Structures are given as structure tokens and as C-alpha cells.
Amino acid sequence: MxxxxxxxxxxxxxxxxxxxxxxxxxxxxxxxxxxxxxxxxxxxxxxxxxxxxxxxxxxxxxxxxxxxxxxxxxxxxxxxxxxxxxxxxxxxxxxxxxxxxxKVDDDMPASNNQQRVxxxxxxxxxxxxxxxxxxxxxxxxxxxxxxxGPRAIEGRAIGKILSSRNLELHQIPSDGNCLYGAIDHQLSLVGKSMGVMSLRKLTAEHLRQNQNDFLPFITPLADSGDPLNDEEYSMYCDRVEHSQEAWGGQVELRALSNVLHLPIEVLQGSGPPVILGTEFKDSSKVNGEPQTLILTYHRHAYGLGEHYNSVRPKAKESDQLEGQQLVNCNK
Structure with missing residues (x-):
């Protein structure tokens, strides 16, 4: 007991x-x-x-x-x-x-050789x-x-656009340098790669030299919404040059188009393509051929923000996989 x-x-x-x-x-x-x-x-x-x-x-x-x-x-x-x-x-x-x-288990007789659970x-x-x-x-x-979901829908839409132009996606790492990495990949296709940091430096120098042209289009840093002052604008340019946390956007694309004297076309899943630097369309030549840099813009690729990828001519063996890369974009 x-x-x-x-x-x-x-x-x-x-x-x-x-x-x-x-x-x-x-x-x-x-x-x-x-x-x-x-x-x-x-x-x-x-x-x-x-x-x-x-x-x-x-x-x-x-x-x-x-x-x-x-x-x-x-x-x-x-x-x-x-x-x-x-x-x-x-x-x-x-x-x-x-x-x-x-109840079912209780009604079943227990076997002598099998212990009841x-x-x-x-x-x-x-x-x-x-x-x-x-x-x-x-x-x-x-x-x-x-x-x-939104990412998959956007991926399929961009995939159709690329397929119609005989292009395919070239994925760029989402490390804060995606815009510059995409531009550098486009340049590498014609043997003119410059490297991400060189492109950042060229962009920052152009922004510094043309402050009046770009200042109105840069989002204010202050909560008040006031335009950046000279010191704040200088800090913005420094971050563009040195910091991966300074993601590139339309301002930086415009600056790069001016520096490289090349048009930049941005394809997106919703809405028409955005083309910057159309004034360079007739004069831009790489190795004697007219050249336009082509990027893809993804609003839903990542939870933290937008993303840029590059493109390349479609390889024959990838025809059956069109659009699939975009669905699984940088998983």
C-alpha cells in the first residue's frame, strides 16, 4: 500500500x-x-x-x-x-x-503476449x-x-515580356548592390564590366557635380519633409559611394545613364517599361553597335524591398523553362 x-x-x-x-x-x-x-x-x-x-x-x-x-x-x-x-x-x-x-480499445481482449497500450x-x-x-x-x-502570390504573378508577367524579346533572367544577389550589379552584368555582356564599387563611385561623383539637377528628386531624410541641405546631400552622396545600405533607385539609374552615355530600359511586371537616357539612343554604341542596358524591376521579390535583376539573350536549352526562374527568383 x-x-x-x-x-x-x-x-x-x-x-x-x-x-x-x-x-x-x-x-x-x-x-x-x-x-x-x-x-x-x-x-x-x-x-x-x-x-x-x-x-x-x-x-x-x-x-x-x-x-x-x-x-x-x-x-x-x-x-x-x-x-x-x-x-x-x-x-x-x-x-x-x-x-x-x-472505448474500442477497452472492449478488445488483451492478448497474453501483447501489452495493452x-x-x-x-x-x-x-x-x-x-x-x-x-x-x-x-x-x-x-x-x-x-x-x-504577388511574387509569382509578377514573375510570370516579367517572364512573358522577356520571352517575347528572346531574353531570359539573369539573377543578381540581393546584397544592397543589386542595381549596380545588374548594370555591371549588362556591361559585361559587351566586355565593358567595371565592377560594382566603380559604378557606385561614378554615380556619387555625378550626383555631387549636378546637385541642382538631382536634389529635388531625392527623398528627404528628415521627418519634416524639408529638402536636403548641402550637408545632408553630401552625406547622401557619400552613402551612395560607400554603403551597401544605400540601395539604388531611379535617381541613381539616371545618373548612371548620364555617366555611361547609354539608355537604360527597366522592364516591370505591371506597367510599361521605363526608359532613361533616351537622348543617348542614337549615339550610344558599344563595339560599334547601338546599345541599351536592360534591367528587370521586381516589387515583390523580397519582403524587405524592391530588387533589380539583369537579362541576357535566351539560350536554346532554356526555352522550356521560361518564366520558371522568375517564379523562384532568388529563393
């Missing part, structure tokens, strides 16, 4: 009481985690489900270990997990399924199966979003 403690409860009763309390506390944590998850934020929802599964598994293992220790010290202890299991973390519908499973183990197996199904549903929803 088990010892009776000072509070009048046996060790088994104390353990059952404590385990029930722990499960109720976990139930509160689970509800709080579910409330913290936004149904539109699939990444957060997945993290919450994984955290809930981890907490439930840890508690199951901890309580199972404590039960085994008590059973080892008291031969009269029966399956305490049946009593503790009266506190469930599942929904009413899931509890009904669990009860039905338990405890209710606690059945709950763990059921919870693991449910978690697996949840993860599969999340993965399916994410896959559908990848095919029909």
Missing part, C-alpha cells in the same frame, strides 16, 4: 493532482499561443503550432517519467495516466474521437498525428501561395 502523507493524500493522489494542475497550466499557455497567432501570418502560425507540439511532448515525457518512477517504487500503483488524462488539451471534437478510440501513449500518438496533419496543411497553403 502507498504511504499516506500529512495532508491525508497518498503519493499517487498527490501525483495525479499535480499532473492535472500542470496540464491545466499548459492548456492556458496553449490558448495564449493560439491567440498570439494571426491567421494571415502563416509563418507565425507554423511557429506557434510547433511550439505547442514541443510543450505538449515535453510535458508528456516528464509526467510519464514521474509515473514510471512511482510505479517502480509501489507495486500497487495502477495506470495513473488514465486519471490524469481527464484533463485534455484538445478541442471537444478531438476529445470525442479520443473517447471513442479508448496506455491511454497516455494513445493520446501522444494521436497528438503527433494531428500535428503532422497540421504541418502538411500549412506546407500546402504555402505552396499554393508561392504559385499564386
Amino acid at each position: 502507498s504511504d499516506i502523507h500529512e495532508n491525508g493524500e497518498t503519493a499517487e493522489e498527490e501525483l495525479i493532482k499535480r499532473h492535472k494542475k500542470e496540464r491545466k497550466e499548459l492548456q492556458g499557455k496553449v490558448l495564449a499561443l493560439k491567440k498570439s497567432s494571426n491567421k494571415y501570418d502563416k509563418k507565425r502560425k507554423k511557429e506557434v503550432l510547433e511550439e505547442i507540439a514541443r510543450l505538449e511532448t515535453e510535458l508528456d515525457l516528464k509526467q510519464e517519467e514521474e509515473l514510471n518512477k512511482l510505479k517502480a517504487s509501489n507495486a500497487d500503483v495502477t495506470d495513473l495516466s488514465d486519471a490524469i488524462g481527464s484533463v485534455e488539451l484538445n478541442s471537444p471534437e478531438e476529445e470525442k474521437v479520443s473517447d471513442d478510440v479508448d 496506455s491511454k497516455a501513449q494513445r493520446r501522444r500518438d494521436k497528438r503527433s498525428s494531428q500535428q503532422k496533419e497540421r504541418n502538411e496543411r500549412i506546407a500546402q497553403e504555402e505552396a499554393e501561395a508561392a504559385l499564386n
Whole structure:
């Protein structure tokens, strides 16, 4: 027989009481985690489900270990997990399924050579199966979003434009230098590569020398919205020259077009192409041939902001893959 403690409860009763309390506390944590998850934020929802599964598994293992220790010290202890299991973390519908499973198992005669699986183990197996199904549903929803989300739609649109011009995408790393990297790749196609840092330096010098032309088009740094003063404009040019955090945009594209004396055409998924430096169209020649630098502009390539890629003539073996690169753009 088990010892009776000072509070009048046996060790088994104390353990059952404590385990029930722990499960109720976990139930509160689970509800709080579910409330913290936004149904539109699939990444957060997945993290919450994984955290809930981890907490439930840890508690199951901890309580199972404590039960085994008590059973080892008291031969009269029966399956305490049946009593503790009266506190469930599942929904009413899931509890009904669990009860039905338990009833079927209880009605089945136990084999002499096969040990009956405890209710606690059945709950763990059921919870693991449910978690697996949840993860599969999340993965399916994410896959559908990848095919029909803004990035995929934009990628297919740009892919059609490139295909109609017998071009294909050339991906540029998203390291803060994408605009300059795309321009440098375009120059490399005709053997005129200059390097990202050289292009940044040329852009900054042109901006410094033509402050009056570019200042009105640069977004103010101050919250007041006032135009940049001379010192702030100088700081802006310094960042263009030296900092990867200074991403390039239309101002920098215009400056590069002026410096290189070449038109720059920017293709996009929605809206017509943007062409800068049209005044250089008749006079721009690289190796004796008229030349226009062509970039693609992606609004939805990354969560942090816009992105520029380059293009190249389409290779024959890539015809069947048109547009696919854009769907998986820099994953």
C-alpha cells in the first residue's frame, strides 16, 4: 500500500493532482499561443503550432517519467495516466474521437503476449498525428501561395515580356548592390564590366557635380519633409559611394545613364517599361553597335524591398523553362 502523507493524500493522489494542475497550466499557455497567432501570418502560425507540439511532448515525457518512477517504487500503483488524462488539451471534437478510440480499445481482449497500450501513449500518438496533419496543411497553403502570390504573378508577367524579346533572367544577389550589379552584368555582356564599387563611385561623383539637377528628386531624410541641405546631400552622396545600405533607385539609374552615355530600359511586371537616357539612343554604341542596358524591376521579390535583376539573350536549352526562374527568383 502507498504511504499516506500529512495532508491525508497518498503519493499517487498527490501525483495525479499535480499532473492535472500542470496540464491545466499548459492548456492556458496553449490558448495564449493560439491567440498570439494571426491567421494571415502563416509563418507565425507554423511557429506557434510547433511550439505547442514541443510543450505538449515535453510535458508528456516528464509526467510519464514521474509515473514510471512511482510505479517502480509501489507495486500497487495502477495506470495513473488514465486519471490524469481527464484533463485534455484538445478541442471537444478531438476529445470525442479520443473517447471513442479508448472505448474500442477497452472492449478488445488483451492478448497474453501483447501489452495493452496506455491511454497516455494513445493520446501522444494521436497528438503527433494531428500535428503532422497540421504541418502538411500549412506546407500546402504555402505552396499554393508561392504559385499564386504577388511574387509569382509578377514573375510570370516579367517572364512573358522577356520571352517575347528572346531574353531570359539573369539573377543578381540581393546584397544592397543589386542595381549596380545588374548594370555591371549588362556591361559585361559587351566586355565593358567595371565592377560594382566603380559604378557606385561614378554615380556619387555625378550626383555631387549636378546637385541642382538631382536634389529635388531625392527623398528627404528628415521627418519634416524639408529638402536636403548641402550637408545632408553630401552625406547622401557619400552613402551612395560607400554603403551597401544605400540601395539604388531611379535617381541613381539616371545618373548612371548620364555617366555611361547609354539608355537604360527597366522592364516591370505591371506597367510599361521605363526608359532613361533616351537622348543617348542614337549615339550610344558599344563595339560599334547601338546599345541599351536592360534591367528587370521586381516589387515583390523580397519582403524587405524592391530588387533589380539583369537579362541576357535566351539560350536554346532554356526555352522550356521560361518564366520558371522568375517564379523562384532568388529563393
